[in-house]
Amino acid sequence: MNATMRRVVIGTVAASMAVTLAACGKAGDKKSSDNSSSSSSGSKTGSIGLLLPDSVTTRYEKFDKPYFEAKVKQLCSGCDVQYANANANATTQAQQVSTMITKGVKVIVISAQDSAAIKSSIQQAVDKGIKVVAYDRLAQGPVSAYVSFDNVKVGELQGQALLTALGSKATKSSKIVMINGDDNDPNAGQFKKGAHSVLDGKVNIAYEQSGLWKDTVAAQKMSAAITQLGAKNIAGVYSANDGMAGGIATTLKGAGISGIPLTGQDAELAAIQRIVSGTQSATVYKAFKPEAEAAATLAVDLLQGKSISSLATSTQTSGSGDKVPSQLLTPVSVTKANIKDTVVKDGLYTVAQICTTQYASACKAAGLQ
Known part of the structure; x- marks a missing residue:
């Protein structure tokens, strides 16, 4: 092989390597981009806490809990629900909020056993960066959203x-x-x-x-x-x-x-x-199902950083004077x-x-x- 041809071959190989490296670099960039996308607001995953007030009222364990869990799984397959029932004890529910904070949940959905007594616990959760959704009962404190019936x-x-x-x-x-x-x-x-x-x-x-x-x-x-x-x-x-x-x-x-x-x-x-x-x-x-599903949708949207304005179209004022974006359903x-x-x-x-x-x-x- 003469010198001229050898220079042509070397140049061709070098160009080919450059293209290959560039392609690898783009693939790597794409993978990095995908990873970034998976942690973006549209697909963020995490734990959601569901705290219900009692087991005497049959609806909570039999309907609200399974409907809520199913909707969360549908909307966010990588999310999990941490559940606890206060068994009609406000002190127990306050302890359950603390447990949820320790577990690192991102959102707490709570039907307050005592709306006033739970205020300080909700404040503690919010101070840790946790969003709180009041479910069926409007709890006091800085809750992000409320879903219930009129x-x-x-x-x-x-x-x-x-x-x-x-x-x-x-x-x-x-x-x-x-x-x-x-x-x-x-x-x-x-x-x-x-x-x-x-x-x-x-x-x-x-x-x-x-x-x-x-x-x-x-x-x-x-x-x-x-x-x-x-x-x-x-x-x-x-x-x-x-x-x-x-x-x-x-x-x-x-x-x-x-x-x-x-x-x-x-x-x-x-x-x-x-x-x-x-x-x-x-x-x-x-209807328990639309209420539970509405709460699950709000929770997932809050976890993923999405706006809830299209869901919570009204405002309710809690006992602590907080104005809370609310979604109110119609009873029959x-x-x-x-x-x-x-x-x-x-x-x-x-x-x-x-x-x-x-x-x-x-x-x-x-x-x-």
Whole structure:
């Protein structure tokens, strides 16, 4: 090979190496870019804490938790959910927030057992850079978002259901027993406000107490109301939720009181069965799946640094004065007439689950079988 040809070959090899190195460099750059993309706001992963208030209310463990976890997994396959239940103990829930902080979660979704007591714990989480979403109950403190139903509307639906069930007996002299939720839960005040806006001036709220969201407490309050007012003088009962309505229904039965309206909330299976059998007149259905999925979507978006303005389109003010971007869903009143078109249609319960042997004849009469 002569000198001229050797120079040509060497030059060609050098150029080829340069191209190869450049290509390797670009591939490396692309890989680096991909890695950067995987940690960008659109695909960031991490742990999300879910803290629910109690296990007495059946919805939380049976519906909210699995719906929330499934939606998080759908939106962020690399995210995981750390779960804890306060079992109706505010101190326990505060400890659970501390545990979530230690675990390094990026977002905490919390349904506060006590909205005021949890404020300092929420502040601690936010100080560590953790975003907090208030779920179903608006906790105090610097929360980033809130998802729930229109709680005043819930109370209005309950009040109207009671009046409708009373019919011609809805007079200013009709004595109504009102068992509200826990005063430490801001939702309870909103339910109460909505119910009073409908009932005041149309019936006589002759006895009103808090049932603390506990069936046992509500049963005791109902017993006290019967003693104070007389069994024959009670025209109807407002119960702020289905759990308490269960305790109230038992007390009414024990006192030989039947055929009077009794409200509720949460569309628990036992409440639907009571409605079918006539021992409860109505409940309020707050579809668990869209609420849980909305909370999961907010949590993932906050974790990934995305804007939540298109989801949280309204603002609610908490007990601590914080203005919180909020997503409020629409509740639905459920009576015997629309069980099939609400909780059955949505797949919350099947007819078979509602219409067990005990309720078979009542279901048939209600058109469910």
